[in-house]
Amino acid sequence: PAARPVARIGNLLHPGRIGIIGVSAKRRNFGRTILENIIGSGFDKDRIVILRDGEPDPSGVRCVPDLRSVDEPLDLFIVAVGAEHVPGLVDEILETGAARSVMLIPGGLGETEESKEIAARMIGRIREAHGRGDGGPVFLGANCMGVISRPGNYDTWFIPAEKLQAARQTSWRRTAIVSQSGAFLLNRFSQAPEMSPAYLISMGNQTDLTLGDMMRHFISSDEADVIAVYAEGFKELDGLRFAQAVREAVRNGKQVIFYKAGRTPEGKNATSGHTASLAGDYMVCENCIRQAGAIMARNFTEFQELILLAEAFRNDAVNGRRLGAVSGAGFEAVGMADSIQSDEYSMSLGAYAESTRSAMQSCINEKHLDKLVTIANPLDINPGADDEVHARMAELMLKDEGINAVVIGLDPHSPVTHTLAETEAEAFRMDAPGGILERLSAVRDRFRKPLVAVVDGGAQFEPFRKALRERNIPVFPVCDRAIATLSLYIEARLRVRFPHA
Secondary structure, three states, X not given: OOOOOHHHHHHHHOOXXXXXXXXXXXXXXXXXXXXXXXXXXXXXXXXXXXXXXXXXXXXXXXXXXXXHHOOOOEOEEEEOOOHHHHHHHHHHHHHHOOEOEEEEOOOOOOOOHHHHHHHHHHHHHHHHHHOOOOOOOEEEEOOOOOEEEOOOOEEOOOOOXXXXXXXHOOOOXXXXXXXXXXXXXXHHHHHOHHHOEEEEEEOOOXXXXXXXXXXXXXXXXXXXXXXXEEEOOOOOOHHHHHHHHHHHHHHOOOEEEEEEOOOOHHHHHHHHHHOOOOOOOHHHHHHHHHHHOOEEOOOHHHHHHHHXXXXXXXXXXXXXXXXXXXXXXXXXXXXHHHOOEOOOOEOEEOOOOHHXXXXXXXXXXXXXXXXXXXXXXXXXXXXXXXXXXHHHHHHHHHHOOOOOEEEEEOOOOOOOOOOEOOOOOOOOEOOOOOOHHHHHHHHHHHOOOOEEEEOOOOHHHHHHHHHHHHOOOOEEOOHHHHHHHHHHHHHXXXXXXXXXX
């Protein structure tokens, strides 16, 4: 088939003018919610047009009766009508040339036996248009939840703003998350709003634009350094194109996080019914994408945690597999040591330089902990170790050339650490001068090595975790997850640097 005019993904993600069809004048349907979210994101109402014949819209947005009445081509046209109306509407879009990119929200096209023939004919017409003139518009979807584009200043998700406050954040990280499943994207973003990506893109059925197209777009993006992808299946030959784009993106300095669904026969069957995907062979896909340079997530939680690591450590040096581990809880130190080996990674506990051991011992002696603490790796500094000891040990490990990354357990229940947000006790207040937040932040700023914290405690310590994340220190609730995710991240970064090692 003729090549898709993928340069128009730029129109899709950074539109100057947006049109939408399917906005009810009388009730809050999907179209109405999408319109509210676009306006609520700050997109100029004067650059939006609603396709609807009849009464004016309560929002004040201009209405026109049909696409032929649009005075100049739309950068983005959002289709939020029933699936049965989509094929005819696609014909009108192609005939009028009224849009440079189109977002197909409706589900059902190509996902059921009855709709496959209709969808195939529609795809054929889109492909014909790509072979003529300027190539026509590009189509995202169908069965697409839409796009949140912070650089583009819009949100077309049909989720009410009251249920997704995170989408209203004004700051964002240099990350793009691309997913075939809109619900997967929604749930990850809702659970971990601290990811705060620049782009959240729901691909849907890949009627036209594919995962490979979207990956290729972000190779040279000035807005994203981390590209995270949830894939259920690839269109024919697009898996190879995607892998090639991953390799090019990684060589261009980007980090790619990848999760492939459908690893079991049951999972494959489920994906084919969800987004009309051909799941393919999981092991072939995993090996190809890993060899291309992506960081492979093994489960949903790991996917979002790897994104956070990639964001935090994109400017950090990853030079080896030698970890430094420190904790005030004995079980945690043991758990860290037990977690450094698996089928997917092989890390080691680094040996300290003599100068490091000496400085550690001096700190322990000054705090009168010498009868309780033995200098080792992992280092169990005892629950009596205060904030200064925690920060000093992290500093010494990061300074040591024999340590490539540090995991530090911050025992939140300790009577001598500042880990609470809402408290009358000055001794526990996390923002106290000289507390762990202030001290560890200063350490993090001084070194360009990965530093991960573990805060193993209940909901009362969530403000403490959030404050650490805001200071570019990734936080995990348990030590084994911290070691495993950090190790997967380091292994992938090293594979890119030393592909034949």
